[in-house]
Amino acid sequence: MFSILSTEMVKVRFQKGQTIFYRGHLPYGIYIFSSGKVGLVTGEKGVEQVGAPNNVCIGLDSILADEVLPFTAVAQSDVIGYFVCKAAVQKYLCHFSSGQIERVQ
Numbered sequence: 001m002f003s004i005l006s007t008e009m010v011k012v013r014f015q016k017g018q019t020i021f022y023r024g025h026l027p028y029g030i031y032i033f034s035s036g037k038v039g040l041v042t043g044e045k046g047v048e049q050v051g052a053p054n055n056v057c058i059g060l061d062s063i064l065a066d067e068v069l070p071f072t073a074v075a076q077s078d079v080i081g082y083f084v085c086k087a088a089v090q091k092y093l094c095h096f097s098s099g100q101i102e103r104v105q
Helices: 002-008 060-065 086-097
Strands: 010-014 019-021 029-035 037-041 047-051 056-058 072-075 079-085
Touching (some): 029 086, 037 056, 060 086, 079 086
Antiparallel strands (some): 010 079, 019 072, 029 079, 037 072
16 A cells, blocks of 8 residues: 555654644544654553554544544654645545555565
């Protein structure tokens, strides 16, 4: 999926302590983090740390379910990643579901 969307990816950087998005908001797209740590605040439970080196993708589940984001994301360190807007993700999914995109390995 990521290689097909690579032309739609915009490189993003967040400084430690910066809020990336807020719980309860509709997603504007997906974030794929490549370095740093992101804290996911789910409310009263506190912060769950997500390490970014494994190309963690955040926001896709909310787009697929057409739901609001279930957590707030806050940079726990300086973070680098990529953003793909919701329209590009939906366009990809429409093409994929209609069989117009070949699988990339």
